[in-house]
Amino acid sequence: TPDATTPDATAPDATVAVDAAPPDGGSPDGGAPRDAGASGDAAVPPTDAGDDEGWYVPPVRACAPSGDVCAAPAVSGLVASYRKDAWLPDYDEAGTAPTVGGRLQIAGTAAASGTVTRVLVDGVDPEDIYTPSEGPPPFDWYHVWPREAVAGEPLWVAFHSRDAKWDGLADAELVVETTGGDALRGRFPVATTPVPLTYVTTDADRAELLVHLQNRDGRAHTLRRLRVNARDVTAQACLGATELAPGEATLLRVPFCSVAAAGDAWTVAVDFDDAPTAVGVGRVLPERFIVEAWPSGSDCAFPGANDANFERHRRAGFDTLYMYWGGSGRCGFDGATMANVTAPATPELNILVGDDFLQRPSPETAITDPSAIVGFLTGDESDGEIDDEDGIPRPAKKADDARRLWSMYPGLPVYNGGKTNKNVGAFAGMTDVQGMDLYIAACAPHITRFGSHPPIDGAFDYLRNTRENHMPSPTWLYAQGLSGVWNQERPLIGGEIHVQPDPQEILLQAFHAIAAGAKGLMWFQTSLEEADHAPRRWDAIADANWMVRAVRERLRVGDPTGAATASGAVLVEAIRAGDAIVVPVVNHDTTATVDDFACAASFVSEGSVPHWELATITSDVEVSVPPDFGVRDVFEVTPRGVAEVRPSVSGRRVRLRAPLSNATPVRLFVLAADEAARGDALAALAARP
Helix, strand or coil: CCCCECCCCCCCCCCCCCCCCCCCCCCCCCCCCCCCCCCCCCCCCCCECCCCCCCCECCCCCCCCCCCHHHCCECCCCEEEEEECCCCCCCCECCCCCCCCEEEEEEEECCCCEEEEEEEECCECHHHHHCCCCCCCCCCEEEEECCEECCCCEEEEEEEECCHHHHCCCEEEEEEEECCEEEEEEEEECCCCCCCEEEEEECCCCCEEEEEEECCCCCCEEEEEEEECCEECCCCCEECCCEECCCCEEEEEEECCCCCCCCCEEEEEEEECCCCCEEEEEECCCCCCEEEEEEEHHHCCCCCCCHHHHHHHHHCCCCEEEECCCCECCCCECHHHHHHHHHHHCCCCEEEECCCHHHCCCHHHCCCCHHHEEEEECCCCHHHCCECCCCCEHHHHHHHHHHHHHHHCCCCCEEECCCCCCCHHHHCCCCCEECCCCCCCCCCCCCECCCCCCCCCHHHHHHHHHHHHHCCCCECEEEECCCHHHCEEEHHHCEEECCCCCHHHHHHHHHHHHHCCCCEEEEEEECHHHHHHCHHHHHHHHHHHHHHHHHHHHHHHCEECCCEEECCCEEECCEECCCEEEEEEEECCEEECCCHHHHHHHCCCHHHCCCCEECCEEEEEEEECCCCCCECEEEEEECCEEEECECEEECCEEEEEEEECCCCCEEEEEEECCCHHHHHHHHHHHCCC
């Protein structure tokens, strides 16, 4: 992705209102007024789902974690889950479909303490990645964590391989040698489970581990035992459901034995009576949901470089900026000062460190204050090819970068960006956080072949596919913002044509990321020149940011469940958190579409650029409430407040009516267990400048 910066936030004063209706404005390109998306340019139609009074959906069962987790019995042996790469056969993308091999996550308990010196997986040292050979290398990447094993503590190994042998093995041997002896030695199963872990995270104060899983099978499965860090915590955990019907998702909550630190290893294994064990491994990450911009380099949108441009980003709801560690000579600052001095002293400024960091002198000592660092990028759109020209897998090199960063700054996440659906599975898991971008508007370049322009739901499909490959770890996902790289030079007609997404396309793609399960909303790109050219587009970015900020902690701890349906050409999801279900609703009913041929023929004037236009419809949305959840409050998040919602309730189904249009392409509902979610949303939106 090219160098970039951020636009300008000129939203009116924030209020906590039930249906804000700002005045109509002109079109983004300066022409006649038109339907402009839910960016404050049109009133939000009220939601009226029914006339039920005094409704309440009580939980069928209540649960609170209890007991002494530290006293839970230890369980020996290795457990593992094998997952095949997920990909999208309906998208005409170059490359070979990933039909053989996949990723394995193996969890155990260290039998010895010491520094890891060698790993053998089925007799093969993963360091053989770096020895070119005939055919695919034995592994694309591998990790063992922690590198300093502690006897009695969790220790895990993960890797990805394109070797077809893994599709036929029932089990294999793992050996992890350390300076103090063998920390792991034994056999692990090679089996996929129909009830995978979809997301694992910690609550806000790191008192509990939250484990999401879903039955992807056509028949029910019974949960028998839950193991966390190789201890049987079934008796101490809160099990949302133990009998999982086909398609059903559930949330398991486990108190920590002791306070975990960022960077600590975690392992989870869920045993079933009639299905292979679901296993997940990872590192404890800081509890934050970022709203990030990749700002245009010409904007210099950092305090001290251009205070006004930074303030416009802050007002638009951004709290994180991507920054090359080398800084910007033209902007007059260096990355070390910005990250270590300026950002920690500046509210609403966090830094995603650029992928030039490890190439700079002395990265081991470069960060003296990590408080404003959200993580490190190892590469953007890294997955165009899996192997380098020398036959060495690209993911192996990125995994090496991750391990080096983990050793230097173990409490900070490492992130990698992707662009494909066929290759991303080979990369997913090599870093803490995986990303993806695919844009459907403004005739942006796309990974699919010419003539097969992504459909209106293309961004969602790619983002969700990334989540499927990377789960149970988090994703930070891109939405399409404003970037000069999409503009077209037409000297014969007087210069540059601004080719940018319109407000409805901006909002739609932002909520594609949310519905796909993003744990961070990222924008490529922000350009204040484009914001000034068409302020309503910038307003749409700001509206999306503030709506997300109103529920972002619930999005961070929650996970898509598939427990919502909607009538019509509408995308809907139910994102289950502990005390709320967040329901994004996205209009996909098009009256005008975009394709490659229209794009190729259209760059005559700005008004000729094709855009996705959306129909005016009303969708009936239904959310199935899980048995361990009670609904006492339903409201809608709007760009500047919350709107009251009258639901229709039938048993454990909550029904809402969602008017949608080009002016209001998205809605964001919340089903809450108590008043806390509404209070947090109001507080977040009240902070909007």
